[in-house]
Amino acid sequence: MMPLMPGTNLTRDEAQTRAALLDVTTYDVELDLTLGETSFGSTTTLRFSCREPGAASFADLVGAEVHEITLNGRALDPATAYADHRIALDDLAADNELVVRATCAYSRTGEGLHRFVDPADDRVYTYTQFEVPDARRVFTTFEQPDLKGRFVFHVTAPSAWLVVSNAPTPDPEPLAGHDGTSVWHFPATERMSTYITAIIAGEYHAEHDVYRGRFGDIPLGHYCRQSLVEHMDTAELVKLTSQGFAFFEEAFDYPYPFHKYDQLYVPEYNMGAMENAGAVTLRDEYLPRSRQDASFYEFRASVILHEMAHMWFGDLVTMRWWDDLWLNESFAEWACYHAAVEATEFDESWTGFTNARKNWALRQDQLPSTHPIAADNHDLQAVEVNFDGITYAKGASVLKQLVAWVGLDNFLVGLRAYFKAHAFDNSEFSDLLGALETASGRELDSWAKEWLQTSGVNTLTPRFELDDEGRYTSFSVEQSATVEHATLRRHRLGIGLYDEVANDDGELRLVRRTAVEVDVEGESTVVDALVGTTQPDLLLLNDGDLTYAKIRLDDRSLATVVGGLGRLDDSLARALCWGAAWDMTRDAEMRATDFVELVLGNVAAETDAFGSSRIPAYASQAVHHFSAREGRAALRDHWEQGLRRLLDEAEPGSDHQLTFVRALASVAHSEESLALVESLLDGSRAVEGLVVDTDLRWTLVGSLARAGRADDARIDAELERDHTISGQERAAAARTGRPTAEAKAEAWELAVVRDDVPNETQRSVVLGFMQPGQDEVLEPYVERYLSVADTLWEEKGTQRASTALEHLFPRPLASAALLERVNRWLQESPANPAAKRYVREGAADVERYLAGQEFDAR
Incomplete structure (x- = not known):
């Protein structure tokens, strides 16, 4: 992708000026997809009106080789009229016709017109992705959402392909003198913006x-x-x-x-x-x-x-x-x-x-x-x-x-x-x-x-006093905000009171006794309706999830949740409790060790699909980032052993079983767990109900790679079994995750240096790079990351740069020294503000991790 330079970084003021001047009638776009593997032909006939005849404006076309430009029958010299990805339009008439004939480049980054060759069978597939500003990589446009027009597409492609666009697909017409080539003449679309037009063509x-x-x-x-x-x-x-x-x-x-x-x-x-x-x-x-x-x-x-x-x-x-x-x-x-x-x-x-x-x-x-x-x-x-x-x-x-x-x-x-x-x-x-x-x-x-x-x-916290018999003598909801964003808002709030009650079978369940709804406003809102009510085992603010806020659990409620959240049958109430506990962990108000106990003790009873699949990932974050360093190894062992137990106890063939084996593979480090991973992969051990299919095999291979037990030959062997694009991406991730200097160096080349790496392969490498517990091989990449962050946005463009800057930030190395170094870079670096955004976010995560680690050590 070309970076956003002045000509491509359209401002709101420029768009408003152009919209006040122009109205679009039609785009007639001819695309020739038979020119080869790297480029395609693009001819655009753009008809539009101008409210001020004689005025000047511009059209957009990014990264093209422009052959001809004609405005109202007048030839414009591409060498002077096309500059910085814009086509200068002067002396406009009341009604105008702009014709631009160009050659454009296929994308490998998923922007513009992306071209893909399937390694499974060598078939070719193309598709467009235009939001936000990328239709201009394929045809000449006025690239802003308020200049709508009707679009007529004509696509020349191999006759064996299927071609789809916004309008109904016409019958292809063989191109005279070109065996095996046809043209699809699409009917006109309704009025629409450039960014929601599309061409999808290939052997679909x-x-x-x-x-x-x-x-x-x-x-x-x-x-x-x-x-x-x-x-x-x-x-x-x-x-x-x-x-x-x-x-x-x-x-x-x-x-x-x-x-x-x-x-x-x-x-x-x-x-x-x-x-x-x-x-x-x-x-x-x-x-x-x-x-x-x-x-x-x-x-x-x-x-x-x-x-x-x-x-x-x-x-x-x-x-x-x-x-x-x-x-x-x-x-x-x-x-x-x-x-x-x-x-x-x-x-x-x-x-x-x-x-x-x-x-x-x-x-x-x-x-x-x-x-x-x-x-x-x-x-x-x-x-x-x-x-x-x-x-x-x-x-x-x-x-x-x-x-x-x-x-x-x-x-x-x-x-x-x-x-x-x-x-x-x-x-x-x-x-x-x-x-x-x-x-x-x-x-x-x-x-x-x-x-x-x-x-x-905002954060909503219950404040109350109790009498000797455990009844509320006062109750209020306190609302707070950060200094940086101090707005206190109005909230419609449900407050649920839940008690541990034995059911007919003698099992303890958490049952809602009653609930009230109140309007919360300002720093403190008194809730008189709860005065005289006996304190419940679980007091849940935002019961029913009526507002957007963080909620806090009082000490008794938190103990109830840690000890028996699985006894709460209402899935939404459980989700609010999970969320409250995770927020408290991230805010250094709940020990990471206690959050891990909450998950190990209750996730097996979770029935919500997202709850059971996501919550173990939150616990892994607690282990690797929020736990005290001096106790991290023990907590990591405890988490691994707990996942082994959850896997052993899971119902055969259940979603829980699949979730727990994935979670275990992600943290396996003991000889016992790695031996289990090895045996599941080679088939020497089976877990009842667990099918070790293609994707799970890659999960297991990745686990072994991170532990240093899967070399290139092992990964290559798995790739032979799954020589698809997904397999190639998973193989790249596995290679990246290995804890060796050589593996990281190869991955860095793919992630930030080379330009010929497909977008999803690059993403797989980036996501697999920063692994917890690999401090020694990751340390050199602090300075390398900050060095490339200076210029990565300009050199790689939005898609590649944003992916790399976000996920290559060295979060596993969180320390006061790292935070100091990054903050110094933020002050001194000439990097693009968009690039600094991602670095600043990484620094904020490190600051949060350090606070959590300190709290967990208490």
């Missing part, structure tokens, strides 16, 4: 169906690589898609706005999925080749529903500028979980959201890079680093509160009016807020300022 496998719904039929297509055909569970995908359409068309009272709905599972994909209008692209890892636990399928359902919600919110009605990026993503995030609960088998998805996505938001919101949900995205560079947990998960949490604030029925009434008023156009948040105020009769501007235009998360 396709399966078709039809959704017959309230507003008519919607043709459905599902596509994947030929080598994944056996793994595409089309019937399940069609079921989910149909459930989504039935729900959204009814809820939004607006027909699906495009002519067909294709979902294309593509390789080496940077994102989870992308909402291209009528042609959604998704990671093909969502077509699992090995057994996955229930959280995988629940998350895949949320991704499918997320992209579908975008067809209305984002594609039909689009933000004017990226300041309202959160509107697109937060809304789709809220909508996908709401739809999953109401319309699919995943009817407890909000519990999974709390156990996984909300924790992502809370972590992001406490980093120095936190920002308001409605961020000030003053240019494209700001946009590209703000696709984060705040944009998605915090925004969804806050929208969930807004729905409760105005009422679901009123919320939907407002949405329906909003879609009808702004269909195929652009809008701003004030337009949505106005529609919701009209529907609900509630003033929402102050709510928006409080929740959307401020940063940081």
Whole structure:
């Protein structure tokens, strides 16, 4: 990817100026994908009007070799008109036609037009990824969301390929004089923004169906690589898609706005999925080749529903500028979980959201890079680093509160009016807020300022006094905020009181005795309703998960949770307890050792799919980062032994069994555990119900590699068994994880030096580099990391640089000396502010680790 230089880093002011001057009519785009392995032909005919004839503007085209530029029949010299990735347009007429003929480069980074050759069968696959500003890597554009137009694509490609775009796929026409080559002339699209257009072309496998719904039929297509055909569970995908359409068309009272709905599972994909209008692209890892636990399928359902919600919110009605990026993503995030609960088998998805996505938001919101949900995205560079947990998960949490604030029925009434008023156009948040105020009769501007235009998360803590008989004589909820982000907000809060009660079989269960709802505001809110009530075994603030905040457990409640959280039957209440304990651990208010005990004692009883799969990962973080160094080896042994016990006791064939063997493999270091890993891999030992399939084999190989017990030959042998792109990526990760200077040097070359490494392979290497317990071989990379961080953003571009800067930060080496060195670099380095963001986040993590380690040592 080309870095964002002045010509590519479009500012909001520049976009507003251009939008005030121009209106786009049509893009006519000819792409020739038969030129070879590295480049393709791109000819764009762009028709647009200008409100001030004689004025000047510019079009966007990144990294191209431009052959001809013609404006209104007048030839422009590419040598002077095309500079810094912009095409200068002068002396514009009232109505204009710009024709640009160019050659563009295929991408290996997942941006623009990505080209992939499948090592399984040497078949070729291409696809586009344009959000945020990358359509301009494929054709000439006005690259901003508020200059919508109709698009007509013409794609020349091998006749044996399938070609898909936003409009229905036409029959290919053989190209005269070119045997084996055809042209696909697509019909015009609806009005849409450049970033949601798409071209997907290659030797794809396709399966078709039809959704017959309230507003008519919607043709459905599902596509994947030929080598994944056996793994595409089309019937399940069609079921989910149909459930989504039935729900959204009814809820939004607006027909699906495009002519067909294709979902294309593509390789080496940077994102989870992308909402291209009528042609959604998704990671093909969502077509699992090995057994996955229930959280995988629940998350895949949320991704499918997320992209579908975008067809209305984002594609039909689009933000004017990226300041309202959160509107697109937060809304789709809220909508996908709401739809999953109401319309699919995943009817407890909000519990999974709390156990996984909300924790992502809370972590992001406490980093120095936190920002308001409605961020000030003053240019494209700001946009590209703000696709984060705040944009998605915090925004969804806050929208969930807004729905409760105005009422679901009123919320939907407002949405329906909003879609009808702004269909195929652009809008701003004030337009949505106005529609919701009209529907609900509630003033929402102050709510928006409080929740959307401020940063940081509040902490809610119970404060009380008891009489001699254990009854509350006073009770209040204390609200606090950090000095940096001092806003105290209004919270609608549930407070649950849970007691340990024997059931009919004599088993102790944690049962909710009663609950109250209160409005919390300011530093302290008195709750008179609880005065005189007997103290429960578990007092749970935010019962029902009505607000976005960190909650604290009092001493008695924390002891109850550690000793018997598994006795609490309500999955959402458990998720809130897990989250509270993890927050307290991260905030150095709960010992890492105690958090590990909580997990070992209770995770086996967890029924939520995300809870059982994610919580062991939190415990591993507690062991490796938050535990006191002097006690870490013993805690690591205890954690490993506890996982062995959990694995032995897990029900054969259960998701718990799969989770525990994965978790054990990730921390195996004793001779006993490594021998188990070895024997599972070579088949000399079997665990009842556990199938050691392709992905689990790689997990076991990676475990041995990190322990120094899998050399190149061992990894090569596994790669012979699985010579797919996934196998190559897993092999690269395994090699990287080895605790030798040679392995780290080879991995560093792949991660930050070479430019010919595919994006997902580079990502696998980066993620596998910084391993706990490898301090000696990692120490030299502190200075190497800081050295390359000076210039990595400019040299590698957004995708590669952000991946490397985030995950190569030397977190396992957390120490006061490291923190001092990094802080000095932050003061002295000339690095791009976007690069410094990731380094600053790493430093914040180290600071948090050190505080946790000190607390754990008490």
